[in-house]
Amino acid sequence: MGVAFAKRMEFMKASEIREILKITENPEIISFAGGLPAPELFPVKEMKHVTELVLEENGRQALQYSTTEGFVPLRRQIAERMNRKNETSVTYEDIRIISGSQQGLDFTGKLFIDEGDVVLCESPTYLAAISAFRAYRPVFKEVPTDDDGMVMADLKKILATTNRVKFIYVIPDFQNPSGRTWSLARRRQLIELMNEYEIPVIEDNPYGELRFEGEMLPSLKSMDQKGLVIYISTFSKIFCPGLRIGWIAADSRFLDKYVLIKQGADLHTSILSQRQIAKFIEIYDLDAFVANIINVYRRRRDVMVETMQAEFPGTVKFTYSQGGLFTWAVLPERIKAVELLLNCLRNYNVAFVPGDSFFPNGGVTNTLRLNYSNMPEEKIVEGIKRLARAINEY
Amino acid sequence: MGVAFAKRMEFMKASEIREILKITENPEIISFAGGLPAPELFPVKEMKHVTELVLEENGRQALQYSTTEGFVPLRRQIAERMNRKNETSVTYEDIRIISGSQQGLDFTGKLFIDEGDVVLCESPTYLAAISAFRAYRPVFKEVPTDDDGMVMADLKKILATTNRVKFIYVIPDFQNPSGRTWSLARRRQLIELMNEYEIPVIEDNPYGELRFEGEMLPSLKSMDQKGLVIYISTFSKIFCPGLRIGWIAADSRFLDKYVLIKQGADLHTSILSQRQIAKFIEIYDLDAFVANIINVYRRRRDVMVETMQAEFPGTVKFTYSQGGLFTWAVLPERIKAVELLLNCLRNYNVAFVPGDSFFPNGGVTNTLRLNYSNMPEEKIVEGIKRLARAINEY
Structure with missing residues (x-):
């Protein structure tokens, strides 16, 4: 009979970002390619202390099998923070713990x-969401976006003329890759269309708390009267990613299914890690910790954007992101971002992610995503200068 | 349009075991239902120490994003242990880290x-493997088993007459649920058939190290000349399950695909947990730790089997398991294990898992699985006596 893989495997290919990341492990390279938080801000000392406490107080439970739904005290803490920051009104019963928000996308x-x-x-959208969904072989319909988010006239037209739409996937705050944030009006319009068509909306919000200026806008989840918004978030960007702890907040008709899926997929998420984060939130000030991250990233964003303004040719447009980890540049159409990257790696020791793979149906070749959270300010200045030289040379 | 789930969700139902486990959280109940290790043996103090070291030595890396493939030093340690215990000849390049062996089944x-x-x-087979596979909507063909493992005449017949067989899933050591171990002859015959048909074999081996007596038999992986055995194992039963660390050992044509799947599913497994286990193996004696688990479980197995021999009617047959966590009883056909369980919970405060759900195609109603790893000896005696009364009463 021979070895035969499932058909879905034909659609799962190695991620360009990952292959690039392998090259950029070379410390000589100034990399704007990843989406990594700044490790110098990780609470290493505090993690030592909370682990000690967790193991002293509940060692056996912290190392034993645990529930698929997740650790109740952590779910309570998440609900409390969401209600305070995202204007929701959820309880721990509306929350399920997952192994990073990526798992929420796969599920x-x-x-x-x-x-x-x-x-x-959205067009463009998060690369790893595309990979996660692609395993189940959907057709992607990209909805055009502008500086205020998804263009509602286009969404309306697509909804009116498309069958078998299963859900709308969006990142309204500091979108990956574009760095853009949806306006309040767009959020309201999306909710109206969601209600009209009764289509679930997946609100992916890993960056929302990392706002550098201006007021936080209400989450889609907070505007949802019909229980159609499935909200996914994570501790990866506001705490640290190595522990792989994320969550889903949604109506029970969805949560019950997610729990079934998780039982078959990995039984439960590391209970030691869940208890570590819960203990951290209990005894330290997570808000103050996030405020510090914001301060550092704000300066890095400033430095990156200022250097881009000074060095990039006027034909390059880019996002002035109000939060999160990324900015996004649109080059003149004749410039191929992939070629630019190869030149940058060869001659300038600088890396970024060509935007091509953020468009699930392809066809856009002149964009690039730049990460500013993972490089110190002087390297950002130097890296952007080099990138500008490579663009000018092209 | 409305909310519509994928068709696969019709085939994913709440697990009977999980619902039962919820009842048995009542501490009055003597539960043989779970598959939990003995928490009093967990290395709580040692975990405190290794966490301290990991965070002191490599705190930032231990909390940052990490590779999908897994932590190389841990993969080296796993390869070394497999070669020593399972007679394989693998290197770290043949190993990938996953979030518990359950994730290996889903992938x-x-x-x-x-x-x-x-x-x-095998008929019966591991319940949670059935759930994991069922999400992808296969047809299960159960191959009959006896005390020596899968019956090869039956497997041969099925292979010769069945199209679209994608893989053969087996647990050759201390099988869950039956507690039985395959003979060497059966292992060899399986490898012959595997080679003849070039069918991948999934060797699930979470319990193999927990052998109470007799010699460890060579793993299927060690007999595999063609790179067709995909070996899945875990630290859950030889260390502790709360961290969710397992691994896959296989040929690179498979591993490359598993890595692609894992990228979309959860990016990577907790790097802090991987480093904690690696540090434990580095500075402590994992083999000695496992030897202690074996001593405790052997006594519990003895006590359970002796009490069953003394108290159960002669019409009940059961496995004398040489290792692992479970024994398995076959009742007279007229006794329905589910009814027996309801009576046991109502009148005797004792729990077990009816065997029905270990048969993917159903139809067997007079078997039950008993776990001895999670109860102290005196409770095992008392629980089996109560169970015997309930059987006699039936």
């Missing part, structure tokens, strides 16, 4: 997508 | 199964 694909079903998303 | 389904493909498995 969402598993929950909703049969082959040929339609997923609506 | 295996994702890698191989299209709707309608055939999965061959």
